[in-house]
Amino acid sequence: MIDIILDVAIIGIALFLSFVSWIAYKKSGMKSILFLLLAFLLFGIKKTLENLHIIAGIKESTLDIVATVLELMILLLFFIAVVKMD
Structure with missing residues (x-):
């Protein structure tokens, strides 16, 4: 039961970090932040699939x-x- 609670917390944090990355991308337009946004979203999807x-x-x-x-x-x-230069 604790593992499900932790996974829900991880999914919530991944979605929150995706949202924060989206705001940062809209303000700066840096492509590297867009890649971070996609990575956080995929991480939340992965945890959901698990x-x-x-x-x-x-x-x-x-x-x-x-x-x-x-x-x-x-x-x-x-x-x-990390490697992308903006």
Whole structure:
């Protein structure tokens, strides 16, 4: 039960950071912040998918593959955000 509560908190924080990144992107127009926004959104989606087997009864092995691909995309977006020069 505590793991679900922590996952909901993580999803909330990811959405909050996405919102803050969106505001920062609108003010500055920096592309690197846009990549951070996408990474935070994907992180929230990944955490939601990881818990989807509890809610919808979807096979956990399928969700693991999708979650792993999302992790790779998140790491790539963080890397691009750090390296990108504006």
